[in-house]
Amino acid sequence: MAVTLPEGDLQTRLESYLDGFKNRHGLEESVVEGNVVRVAVEPGFVPAVLATAREALGIMHLAFITVVDRMGSFEVHYELLDLRGGIVRVKTTIQGEEPVIDTVTNIYPTANWHEREAYDMFGVAFKGHPDLRRTYMWQDHFDHHPLLKSFEISTRRTFEGLR
Amino acid sequence: MLKDEKRVESITLSGRESVRLANPDVRDEFGLETLDMNMGPQHPAMHGLLRLILELDGETVVRCDPVMGYLHRCQEKIAENRMYPAVIPLTDRLDYFANMHNEHGYVLAVEDLLDVEIPPRAEYIRVLMCELMRLASHIPSLGFLMLELGAFTPILYCFRERERIQTIFEAVTGARMMFHYIRIGGVKADLPPDIPQKIWDYIEGLEQRFQSDFVDLIQGNEIFISRTRGVGTMSQEKALEMGLTGPPLRCTGVDFDIRRDYPYSIYPELEFDVITDQAGDVEASYRVRIAEALQSIRLIKQCLEKMPEGEVMGDLGRRLRPAEGDGFGRVESPRGEFSVHVVSDGSDTPYRVHYRDPSFCNMQLLQEVIPGHYLPDIMPIMGLIDPVSGGWDK
Numbered sequence: 001m002a003v004t005l006p007e008g009d010l011q012t013r014l015e016s017y018l019d020g021f022k023n024r025h026g027l028e029e030s031v032v033e034g035n036v037v038r039v040a041v042e043p044g045f046v047p048a049v050l051a052t053a054r055e056a057l058g059i060m061h062l063a064f065i066t067v068v069d070r071m072g073s074f075e076v077h078y079e080l081l082d083l084r085g086g087i088v089r090v091k092t093t094i095q096g097e098e099p100v101i102d103t104v105t106n107i108y109p110t111a112n113w114h115e116r117e118a119y120d121m122f123g124v125a126f127k128g129h130p131d132l133r134r135t136y137m138w139q140d141h142f143d144h145h146p147l148l149k150s151f152e153i154s155t156r157r158t159f160e161g162l163r
Numbered sequence: 164m165l166k167d168e169k170r171v172e173s174i175t176l177s178g179r180e181s182v183r184l185a186n187p188d189v190r191d192e193f194g195l196e197t198l199d200m201n202m203g204p205q206h207p208a209m210h211g212l213l214r215l216i217l218e219l220d221g222e223t224v225v226r227c228d229p230v231m232g233y234l235h236r237c238q239e240k241i242a243e244n245r246m247y248p249a250v251i252p253l254t255d256r257l258d259y260f261a262n263m264h265n266e267h268g269y270v271l272a273v274e275d276l277l278d279v280e281i282p283p284r285a286e287y288i289r290v291l292m293c294e295l296m297r298l299a300s301h302i303p304s305l306g307f308l309m310l311e312l313g314a315f316t317p318i319l320y321c322f323r324e325r326e327r328i329q330t331i332f333e334a335v336t337g338a339r340m341m342f343h344y345i346r347i348g349g350v351k352a353d354l355p356p357d358i359p360q361k362i363w364d365y366i367e368g369l370e371q372r373f374q375s376d377f378v379d380l381i382q383g384n385e386i387f388i389s390r391t392r393g394v395g396t397m398s399q400e401k402a403l404e405m406g407l408t409g410p411p412l413r414c415t416g417v418d419f420d421i422r423r424d425y426p427y428s429i430y431p432e433l434e435f436d437v438i439t440d441q442a443g444d445v446e447a448s449y450r451v452r453i454a455e456a457l458q459s460i461r462l463i464k465q466c467l468e469k470m471p472e473g474e475v476m477g478d479l480g481r482r483l484r485p486a487e488g489d490g491f492g493r494v495e496s497p498r499g500e501f502s503v504h505v506v507s508d509g510s511d512t513p514y515r516v517h518y519r520d521p522s523f524c525n526m527q528l529l530q531e532v533i534p535g536h537y538l539p540d541i542m543p544i545m546g547l548i549d550p551v552s553g554g555w556d557k
Contacts, residue, residue: 003399003417035425060403063493064519066504077489077504079519083419110406113527121239136232136556146240147515153240 211552271492308546409499
């Protein structure tokens with residue numbers, strides 16, 4: 001069976017995405033910039049917002065999940081593509097040193113490995129993930145999450161004094 | 164039958180946290196259970212350093228679990244400790260069959276933060292190099308596929324072409340593989356004066372021998388067809404669900420190409436077709452790669468014809484300090500969507516760099532598609548995805 005990809009004018013499509021998010025979740029701070037719809041949500045609402053994107057708005061592709069350690073809080077970015085020029089960037093901030101967020105693997109199955117990678121590198125616990133193992137690091141005897149800012153590397157260089 | 168303690172041991176080695184005994188449904192009439200087997204990371208036929216934990220019922224694979232990390236080099240952590248331009252040579256080491264695309268993706272992400280104007284000649288040179296790189300990746304990938312099926316001749320033809328393209332790269336960039344050529348704001352140096360003619364001659368020659376060397380030699384071969392047709396078949400829904408991009412997605416018939424749908428650089432000014440195929444199996448991916456290589460030849464010719472004169476480097480300060488914010492770069496690498504997310508905190512080193520590598524994302528397919536296939540079909544399915552070790556391991 002063939003998959004139908006979105007059609008029509010990009011700008012009207014982006015507006016319809018924005019309206020979809022606003023009507024269902026009241027995300028008043030969402031904006032359209034260029035071909036990007038920026039959505040900022042509370043961590044608890046991420047699965048609901050992504051389910052809206054996937055099922056109601058028909059955005060098929062989760063490109064990647066980026067976690068940023070802000071030292072005290074964690075930003076999680078979800079990049080969604082509708083495969084026809086439109087981008088939806090969902091951003092959330094988790095407070096605290098031990099981040100927990102609901103998984104989106106039941107909405108976008110491709111999130112499986114992206115969430116595993118985020119868990120490996122940052123220790124973000126994705127609640128409900130079917131198979132939350134490390135991707136790159138050792139499975140045993142390694143209790144660190146290397147991309148945390150608190151994980152010091154021995155060769156940190158400073159560029160002070162350079163012009 | 165494996166004794167229970169032995170089974171537990173093998174499960175600990177494989178890193179699984181939960182103990183799962185073999186599915187009783189797959190016991191045969193003798194009550195035999197399935198066999199756990201490791202394929203790789205030092206398997207002679209394996210694409211790079213990948214380890215597959217396989218559960219076999221006879222010769223049929225019941226479960227496939229890829230294990231990564233054998234080539235992990237902490238690219239993202241190292242990038243946080245380097246100035247912005249110094250990350251470019253690291254990106255070369257990501258997907259080492261698509262170095263130009265990695266550089267291009269990273270550079271686009273940093274330029275997204277900077278708002279620097281790129282001279283048109285630099286854009287043309289970038290696209291020219293990226294399309295040559297695509298040729299130098301697609302053609303050997305056919306050779307690898309054939310090598311996995313047991314045919315040795317095609318890889319020699321394929322690497323002959325790759326060597327010639329690398330010779331062009333050497334003349335332009337000074338390196339055969341790790342180029343460090345695409346820079347923030349432009350490219351390192353202009354093309355040497357004789358190179359456009361050399362590329363043109365090479366491309367003309369390649370176009371002439373393309374049919375005989377890569378199509379007639381492979382397509383239509385009975386063994387090739389019997390080993391690839393209907394192997395690794397997936398539906399469009401499954402392909403999109405698993406987040407596939409690039410040739411593995413297009414061989415199912417989904418019409419998606421970053422170059423057309425999320426245009427960057429000068430691709431809107433160039434003419435090319437997005438190749439799709441309906442079958443969604445290994446043979447279809449082979450056909451897609453062949454046709455895409457021909458489209459790359461078309462793009463290279465257009466680049467050479469339309470190449471404007473002028474500068475190749477934009478005006479940048481000596482020490483880059485992009486404004487605070489997020490920069491995104493997205494390119495169509497030979498394997499699919501390569502995205503870079505750079506987070507800046509206003510200093511001269513990136514706060515966070517995240518690479519979305521197509522090899523990593525496309526490999527999720529293995530878990531879904533391999534179960535139900537025979538053991539020798541695994542290698543053709545790897546040829547469908549054509550993953551590169553440096554890519555999935557970062």
